Amino acid sequence: MAAETSAPHPPSLPPPATAAAPRHPRLSGFEQLDTRVKELTSSQAELLERIQKLKQEVHNWRSNIETQVKTCQNELQGLKKGLDSEVEQLKSEMKEIRSAIQKEKGNLSAQSTTLETSNNDTKQALQTQDQVLKADTEASMEEQTATQA
Known part of the structure; x- marks a missing residue:
């Protein structure tokens, strides 16, 4: 009997039920891990997709800002050229006004010199007329005095 108990089981027989029971919880743990890994992988893919979208949004935003900055710079350069042109025109006009004032x-x-000369000539002419009138008046008076005497 001892030989019977020590004899090996034939290989075609299925393993006993007690051996199958411990394997099942082990497979169930792997399945749970596999499911968790799939969830994490899916979550990672979603995060990467969101990051890519955010990167694209930032790139588009930056491109728009750069375009706006260039537009503003061009407008400012145009305004500056216009202002510079106006300033040069005003400077030219001021020079013309200064030279006209100097001429005046x-x-x-x-x-003034001509008027002073004219005034002096007029004064002299008036003085001469006054002297002539005085002389005429004196001569007239002498004649009257001589006629009365």
Whole structure:
């Protein structure tokens, strides 16, 4: 009998039920891990997709901002050129006005000198007339005095 108990089981027989029971909980743990790995992988893929979308949004936003900045710079350069042109025109006009004022000053000085000369000539003419009138008046008075005497 001892030989019977020590004899091996034939290989075609299924393993006993007690051996199958411990394997099942082990497979169930792997299945849970596999499911969790799939969830994490899916979550990672979603996160990567969101990151890619955010990167694209940032790239588009930056591109739009750069375009706006260039547009503003171009507008400012145009305005600056316009202002520079106006300033140059105003400077030119101011030079013309200054030279016209200087010319007028010169003309006024010349006119003033001419007027002074004219005034002096007029004064002299008036003095001469006064002297002639005085002389005529004195002569008339002498004649009257001589006629009365």
